[in-house]
Amino acid sequence: MKSLLLIAICVLASKALGYNFPFEAVQLAPADTEAFPAIAFGDADDAHPVQDLHGCRAFPGEPSWPPEEEWKKLNNSLGGALLKPPPPGAVNATTVKHVQMGVNFARNRNLRLVIKNTGHDWIGRAVGAGSLLIWTHHLKDFEFLPQHKQGGFSGMAAKVSSGLESWEMFSFMKRHNMTLVVPSDSTVGAYGGWMTGGGHSPIASLYGLGADQPLSLQVVTADGRFVTADPETNSDLYYALRGGGPGTYGIVTSAVVKSYPSLSFNSVTITFATPDNGTLEPFWRAFAAENQLGKRVTEKPHYGTGYSYVSGSNSTGHYSYDTTYEFPGKSFVEITALIAPHIDELARLGISIAVPKPIVSTRWADASRGRGDVPGNQVFASRLFSARDWEDPAMYADVVAAVRYSVEAGYQFHGIHLAPTEAAASAYYGSSGATAVVPTTRDKSLASYARFNESMTRWRAASPDAGVYVNEADLLEPHWQDAFWGRDNVGSEGWAVETGDFLPSQNGRLCRVSHQNK
Numbered sequence: 432m433k434s435l436l437l438i439a440i441c442v443l444a445s446k447a448l449g450y451n452f453p454f455e456a457v458q459l460a461p462a463d464t465e466a467f468p469a470i471a472f473g474d475a476d477d478a479h480p481v482q483d484l485h486g487c488r489a490f491p492g493e494p495s496w497p498p499e500e501e502w503k504k505l506n507n508s509l510g511g512a513l514l515k516p517p518p519p520g521a522v523n524a525t526t527v528k529h530v531q532m533g534v535n536f537a538r539n540r541n542l543r544l545v546i547k548n549t550g551h552d553w554i555g556r557a558v559g560a561g562s563l564l565i566w567t568h569h570l571k572d573f574e575f576l577p578q579h580k581q582g583g584f585s586g587m588a589a590k591v592s593s594g595l596e597s598w599e600m601f602s603f604m605k606r607h608n609m610t611l612v613v614p615s616d617s618t619v620g621a622y623g624g625w626m627t628g629g630g631h632s633p634i635a636s637l638y639g640l641g642a643d644q645p646l647s648l649q650v651v652t653a654d655g656r657f658v659t660a661d662p663e664t665n666s667d668l669y670y671a672l673r674g675g676g677p678g679t680y681g682i683v684t685s686a687v688v689k690s691y692p693s694l695s696f697n698s699v700t701i702t703f704a705t706p707d708n709g710t711l712e713p714f715w716r717a718f719a720a721e722n723q724l725g726k727r728v729t730e731k732p733h734y735g736t737g738y739s740y741v742s743g744s745n746s747t748g749h750y751s752y753d754t755t756y757e758f759p760g761k762s763f764v765e766i767t768a769l770i771a772p773h774i775d776e777l778a779r780l781g782i783s784i785a786v787p788k789p790i791v792s793t794r795w796a797d798a799s800r801g802r803g804d805v806p807g808n809q810v811f812a813s814r815l816f817s818a819r820d821w822e823d824p825a826m827y828a829d830v831v832a833a834v835r836y837s838v839e840a841g842y843q844f845h846g847i848h849l850a851p852t853e854a855a856a857s858a859y860y861g862s863s864g865a866t867a868v869v870p871t872t873r874d875k876s877l878a879s880y881a882r883f884n885e886s887m888t889r890w891r892a893a894s895p896d897a898g899v900y901v902n903e904a905d906l907l908e909p910h911w912q913d914a915f916w917g918r919d920n921v922g923s924e925g926w927a928v929e930t931g932d933f934l935p936s937q938n939g940r941l942c943r944v945s946h947q948n949k
């Protein structure tokens with residue numbers, strides 16, 4: 432009797448008592464692992480768990496790869512949730528217990544572990560050859576909390592699970608007449624890689640980034656344990672998960688996030704092109720003025736966001752500029768008052784266009800676009816410019832010249848203006864993000880990358896203090912630890928995927944980088 436009681440107490444104590452949703456009540460208990468040691472919990476003190484002789488993760492076809500019976504056993508324990516597409520083992524997680532078993536099995540059997548939510552990741556963090564993959568897409572639960580109290584916070588909040596996508600959040604906002612900070616693109620996951628990597632949004636200048644929204648997080652850590660991370664409990668994990676990098680510190684199953692009153696959302700689009708006589712100078716003068724307006728749009732009292740594109744070709748000498756400014760809670764009259772003097776300024780610079788009319792935003796709150804995105808084959812690089820890059824005339828001239836160089840070299844420019852300032856978000860991230868995009872093909876990727884890198888080298892030189900947004904980054908960003916975080920991250924430098932490809936890819940084995948190669 433006594434021993435039975437003890438077991439019951441152990442089981443209870445091992446389960447996280449605080450959680451948000453019924454799927455999180457289904458947790459792995461030490462008793463579950465007795466008959467199947469491959470799913471046993473980890474030891475937080477053991478920094479160097481199982482490894483093969485070459486310091487590699489197990490790979491299909493090799494002796495260290497778990498035998499078929501063991502995969503069957505895992506599938507049975509998971510209640511049949513193990514899928515077998517390429518990559519070889521994908522767990523369709525629908526409970527916390529599934530996530531815990533995936534983490535424990537991978538750690539105990541020396542497998543490479545990958546977390547995939549929507550698979551939108553530009554730099555391949557949601558895929559991996561020969562990995563066990565935990566698929567969080569079906570973790571979909573929501574609860575509105577009209578009067579939530581936690582620590583110093585008192586107000587509207589929402590419980591959200593990590594598989595929810597932006598278009599689904601737009602439905603919840605409509606249903607509950609409130610606003611949440613989510614990505615503008617409908618199919619991006621709102622609480623997976625977007626939130627843990629930073630997360631920009633059309634309302635980021637008003638309410639901060641995705642990473643500024645969680646009041647608390649529910650997380651499965653690398654030892655398989657399910658924990659709460661908030662300012663009082665596991666505060667280091669709470670800090671690290673909000674921007675520290677997707678797929679690194681743990682697997683988020685849900686969060687409690689801040690919620691805001693319902694907002695009207697209006698926008699205005701400005702477009703112009705190179706003049707008919709083919710001179711480029713007026714176009715680039717207008718580009719420079721336009722991007723100064725972009726900064727003003729983000730500031731008090733507007734708190735807007737801008738999304739711009741430059742496309743064209745150096746052989747025809749024709750370029751066009753297109754920008755949409757989004758204004759949360761601003762009327763058509765207020766928007767026109769800001770834009771009209773700027774249109775006069777463009778005319779003085781040689782670009783004459785009519786004053787554009789504001790409209791109700793089409794980018795925000797469309798809950799009907801849940802599918803339709805298809806994979807592409809472009810690479811990205813980006814720069815998070817600071818306010819100083821815009822305010823110092825010499826620095827600003829360098830930035831504009833670097834962008835011009837990359838556009839004339841044939842790359843598309845995509846600029847995003849946002850200012851999640853300390854006042855708005857209790858954190859400061861810089862005033863303007865910009866991204867360049869280059870199409871690459873496998874056969875000429877080396878030459879094509881070197882050419883692309885020439886443009887990006889100019890961007891970096893023009894903004895030495897700036898950083899890079901980890902979710903929209905160059906695969907080969909130099910000094911990436913500093914560029915992404917201003918410091919080193921959690922040791923991914925110690926690992927490399929072995930492939931024959933020039934550009935980094937996930938099409939090979941994951942191995943420790945030997946000391947000689949470091």
Ligand SMILES: Cc1cc2nc3c(=O)[nH]c(=O)nc-3n(C[C@H](O)[C@H](O)[C@H](O)COP(=O)(O)OP(=O)(O)OC[C@H]3O[C@@H](n4cnc5c(N)ncnc54)[C@H](O)[C@@H]3O)c2cc1C
Binds near residue numbers: 545615619682
């Ligand atoms: C069409 C498109 C539009 C975009 N629009 C925006 C935008 O408006 N704003 C913006 O900021 N970015 C945008 N991005 C970039 C976006 O932030 C990244 O692609 C981001 O990685 C997406 O996260 P995800 O969870 O949807 O995708 P996934 O590719 O599934 O995951 C991305 C990364 O997050 C990790 N991860 C996923 N879920 C979890 C979890 N529950 N716990 C821990 N780690 C997890 C994965 O391991 C992986 O490393 C866009 C990308 C695309 C392709």
Ligand SMILES: *[C@@H]1O[C@H](CO)[C@@H](O)[C@H](O)[C@H]1NC(C)=O
Binds near residue numbers: 506507511513514515
């Ligand atoms: C896991 O079990 C389910 C249900 O029996 C089955 O449909 C599925 O194919 C199995 N997965 C694998 C990888 O064998």
Ligand SMILES: *[C@@H]1O[C@H](CO)[C@@H](O)[C@H](O)[C@H]1NC(C)=O
Binds near residue numbers: 514523525569
């Ligand atoms: C994953 O699980 C969800 C929820 O049970 C189910 O609807 C879906 O069909 C499953 N997906 C696959 C590919 O088995």
Ligand SMILES: *[C@@H]1O[C@H](CO)[C@@H](O)[C@H](O)[C@H]1NC(C)=O
Binds near residue numbers: 693
């Ligand atoms: C929705 O919220 C807004 C802002 O708080 C309020 O003005 C409006 O009356 C609410 N609408 C409904 C239908 O409750």
Ligand SMILES: *[C@@H]1O[C@H](CO)[C@@H](O)[C@H](O)[C@H]1NC(C)=O
Binds near residue numbers: 709713
């Ligand atoms: C070309 O047209 C622009 C816009 O009308 C004008 O500002 C510029 O002076 C013209 N340049 C030449 C060389 O004609």
Ligand SMILES: *[C@@H]1O[C@H](CO)[C@@H](O)[C@H](O)[C@H]1NC(C)=O
Binds near residue numbers: 836839
């Ligand atoms: C683009 O064209 C301009 C004007 O002809 C030229 O000066 C510049 O060198 C070209 N840029 C590139 C990268 O080819």
Ligand SMILES: *[C@@H]1O[C@H](CO)[C@@H](O)[C@H](O)[C@H]1NC(C)=O
Binds near residue numbers: 881884885888907909
């Ligand atoms: C890109 O250019 C920078 C600056 O010249 C250089 O340090 C870096 O090694 C280059 N990257 C690659 C992959 O060639």
